[in-house]
Amino acid sequence: MAAPELTVPDLEINRRITILPLQEYYTSGHRTCQGCESALVMRYMAKVAGPRTLVTGTTGCMYVANTSYNSTPWSLPWAHTQLGSSGSSAIGTSAALKALMRKGKIPDERINVIAFCSDGGGGDMGLATLSAAMQDTRYNLLILLYDNESYANTDIQASGMTPWGAVTAFTPSGKRQRITHHRWKKNVPALLMAGHPTGRYFANTSSGFGMDLMEKVRTALDMDGPTFVQTHDPCPKGWDYDPRMSHELAVMAVECGITVLWDCLEGELRYQGISRQQVEGKLRRRPVADYLRRQGRFAHFADEDIDFFQSRIDEMWEDWILPGVLRVNQTPFGPGGSRG
């Protein structure tokens, strides 16, 4: 069916959005929570990718909540893939398209291949397959990791990307032990970037910055070779807050310097928007307490826990050569600045 013709009012205030298609390729009728920002990420991703796109997704909310009981909100061809296998699924899909085109079975044209995963299926279980995908330069693919900071679908278990101290089904707060999640969140885009010089594009973004997110997805799809985009998505169920705050929390995480908007295009690292202003010293970071105190998963935090959280964030901005991205200290070769 031809996409409907729709007029878009062209206004100064949000001009960049008007150039986007109004068509949705991920549409209404998904069983996600009220205020699910990961669903919004799916919407943005499908919108900029357009109709010549194949999507696969690993088990998790964006599989289970979207495509249950024999129904779907996708207008794009979409297939489920095993939890942990987004990298292999992206390579396989891309390789299959290439073979079909080489054999003349389908026209030789640009078809986007996107495999999405979340922090559990991608950042923990699927890390090996993500690594394999970032190494193989023969295939054009995008891995999108929507980071809702837990194994959300199975009712919120801690992952390697759950923030320090947060309550999850695996890390309750008790009378004897207030904090039971002791791991500091891992930085998957930086880890993939640092270890895979063959990857063409790595980016970190947030559901609260739709334009930044869509620009990054588009940039990734326009590159040849492996690309990776991660989005930080507030999850009202697992983070425990009123769903109407979803968007604001995503923005706040960036204002506090917890989430950093950056990308690395062929080895060139860039910061965007608020994060860029923070790096350039033009904007002060907001205290992390503003963000933490608004979520039930941090309701048990004592002041000292907030102070600890703040100190780790300060360190990553003040001591690292690449603020918020890679932990290499300002004096990389120890005191004196050289190896000798």
Next chain:
Amino acid sequence: MSVGAVDITYRGIFQKNLAGVITKELVKAARHEDKIGGTVQRYGDSPERNGIPAKQFSVIADDADSLRVEMTKYEPSNVVVVAVMDDTLTKGVESWAWYGVRPINLNLAPGGTLLVISRRSAEELLELIPRREYAWNLAILPGEPSFGGLWVYNDDGTDYRTMGAVSRVAGDLVSLDSLLAQAASGQDGELRAEQLREGHDSVRAYPVDAGVGAEDTYEPVEMPGWTQMREGLVIPAVPVGETNPLFKKYTTRTARPLVKFDACVKCQICYTVCPDECFIPTPEGHWDIRYESCCGCGICAQSCPVTGCIEMVDEAVFDSNEPLHGVYENNREEYEELRQDKLAKAGGPIPHYGIF
């Protein structure tokens, strides 16, 4: 050999812990009468999502065999009380495993009681609840819906007040005395006893005759079976420009966004931030809302830069899911009157309903 069940119908996640406390405590209290019971969370609602209607049951029996038989069923058969934890659920529930919206009293046993936590009158609620072919009772426990989160429980006494009300309308199943005995064995016994008595004494019951209530316009709900599935579990994609025909999501909402189009600066932020793809452009540059798809998250209202332009209004005062910009286009004054009327009926906009 008798067996009866209490069905707790609630808002997914927001009231999950509340429903868990009620169902478990009812069963424990029934033990004081030498009965045996169990609780069930309907598998089809799992994993729960914020706001999406869900059910948990207490099944209480005189003997173990009757209980065992009942527990093998997908849903208990003799539901003597359906306790509705938020009165907007009386507009019908579209749950996970079925296609279509179910009337709130679909499985209520003849002569059973629909217990609703509400500030509305019986007349107002019966405009929303469909008629049955048999007589039943409507009981109202005065109060606001109690919403909490997955980790932070909203301990406002709604749990024990509801149990007290259940013992009043279904004393044969579990009595107030048993509930009091059970509460006395736990923490904060005195406070709980007070809440139980308050619920027991403040609930008001109204007999509803066969044929009384709203017109039943519900289509039969359908649970898709494997025989309907295509080979390889292939599902047809949604044609571009359409929406998923099998799931609508509007019974998820407790409030809906109402737009004051006259105040709109046409910035498109609402359209940009809506996770449920609800906004439809109008030639004028306003954004109309497809209420059929709206889950009532309130992100649009929170993000709109103009104060008072989008407001969240109690879902119970609306009777249609049709978009409203058409009314505005026809006659601006008439639209403003409609908006004011809805706001007045709802007692103003809903600012925020979570603890966090």
